[in-house]
Amino acid sequence: MKFENLGIEDTVVDLKILDRLMGNHAFIRAGQWDYERVTYDYKIGSNEENVTYYIRIFGHAVEGDVDRGDAIIKLLTPVLGKHYYPHGVEYGEQENFPENLVERTSKILEKLSEELKQYKAE
Template identity: 60%
Template sequence: MKIESTEIQDTVLDLQPLTYIMERNGFVLAGQWDYERVTFDHKINSPEKNITYYIRVSGYAVEGDVDTGKAVIKLLTPLLGKHHYPHGVEYGEGEEIPQNITEKTERILNNVNDQLKQFIAEEAN
């Protein structure tokens, strides 16, 4: 499910400070190798048996190459997915996600958004 209640989408930032901010907030940079795209995932454990939720924030390079570590990234709309063991993560709108998970997701993403804005404002000065 898309999380459009934050202002993360369309944020543009260098990869290194972006990675630092995301990792400070519990996100992991996915290990796939790509010239143009990045994916950050945040795992949310659930008391439900064999269910885990993931917040995914993806972006693409508007300048440079991701594999060099020197790229400017534009972020896309964050997603909240439900992992169904052993099948994988579903990000569809039809997934039933508890309200406490969506609220936690929004708090995490709002915190990330605040830090991104603060960094961008400090860089502008």
Template identity: 55%
Template sequence: MQFENTGLEKKKADLNRLDELMLTYGLVRAGQWDYERVTYDRKFDLKEGVYYLRVFGYAAEGDVGADKAVIQLMTPALGKHYYPHGVEYGADEHYPKTLVSQCEKILNDLNTEIEKFAQ
């Protein structure tokens, strides 16, 4: 499930500032990066299954590996994890309404915070 028109997909921001801000919302970059791309994940372990809110981005300038990059954010997604295959984002997946609402609030709050330092 993609969260269209959050405003995040129009934002560019410093990688280090993003890392700090995302952590305050439980979104972790950890090992989900290469020299050009980043993914911030927040895990939700519910009775209905394990879900991940993911915020994607790529380096519009600089190098992620050197921690000196300007990240262009992309459309966030919510996916359900299936062991051992991975995360599925399909429209035919069931996403609990409370989870979707919680993710929408997180993304809205993130957009507001990133606006303060976006480039």
């Protein structure tokens, strides 16, 4: 499920600043990166057996290198995914997400978006 028009997509931020900012909002990059791309996850537990939800924000380097830590990252549209153990995360529109989870996700992303505004290109 995509969360569009929150002001996160197309934001361009220095990787070091982005890592700090995302960490302040409990988004983790961990090992989810390569030289040109990053993925930040916010893990949400579930009472459903073998199911975990993730708010995921992808980004790609518009200059620099993630490995060297000098990248400038452009963020993409956040998504909500459902992880099925052991198969992986599904983002499709056919997935059913509880309404309270969708509302919680929106609030988390709105708070993040507020902080990212200072980096949004005019």
